[in-house]
Amino acid sequence: MKQGGRHPIVAGVTALVAVAVGVGLIVGIGMFVGANILGLGGGGAASDQATDPDAGASLYAPSPKPTKTATGPAITLDASPTSAPEKKAGSVSTSTSSSPSESAAEKPGKKEITLQTGIVVAKPMERIDITGIYPGGEGAILRLERDEGEGWQEFGIPDVSVTGEQFSTAIQTGRVGKHRFRMKDIDTGTFSNVVSVTIG
Structure with missing residues (x-):
């Protein structure tokens, strides 16, 4: 009775194992086929990259190449025929420098005091x-x-003020001899010419 009872169980287990193996083979074959179709396999990716070097690349950086140095001017200010010719390197430009006479004309005239006696x-x-x-x-x-x-x-004597760019005063002295006189601007220290008066 025991030996006869084990046969149905063994048969059932064998059937389950056979079904599991079959299902596993089917699932494995399906996954393998699907991976090849979708390109997820290593061989498929390698073949795709062999046929298309850019396949799957997210960024492509070209190899560096030397740039050419520009020989002409970067900016042209005035290309009209009336423009002044370009100065050669090392030449002295006189277009922006003023002549001595022009510089002297632009500067204010030097203040000079002119003195004289009656x-x-x-x-x-x-x-x-x-x-x-x-x-x-x-x-x-x-x-x-x-x-x-x-x-x-x-x-x-009292100081003298300049009015209308002119000034005047009068003096007296009892000292006999030659006297030299001059005027001094007390603010700037500017002196006038010297005049001589002989007393005697």
């Missing part, structure tokens, strides 16, 4: 008129200085 010979305590012009010195304050051979010293 007389060159006077008696002691005689009135001596001193006048002059000071271009560009409107409103300047001038101081009279005298030199009697011992250096320049203030004469001792």
Whole structure:
């Protein structure tokens, strides 16, 4: 009875194993065929890349090549026939530099004080008129200085103001001899020419 009872179980297990093996073979064959069709297999990918080098590539960087150096100007400012010819390297351009006369004309004129006296010979305590012009010195304050051979010293009269670029004052002295006079701008230190008056 025991030996006869095992036959149906063995037969059932054998049938299940046979069915499982068959299903496994079918599934495996299907996956293999599907992988080949979809190109997921290694051989298919290799064959695709052999026929198409760019297949599956996401970025392609070309090999570097040397660039040509431009020999002409990068920017042309004026190509009209009336434009000045291009200067050669090392040449000195005079188009942007001004001549000495033009530079001098553009600079403001130098302020100069011109001094003169009404007389060159006077008696002691005689009135001596001193006048002059000071271009560009409107409103300047001038101081009279005298030199009697011992250096320049203030004469001792009130300072003189420039009005209308002109000035004037008068002096008297009892010292006999030759006197030299000049005017000084007390703000800028500019001096006038020197004038001489002989007292005696």
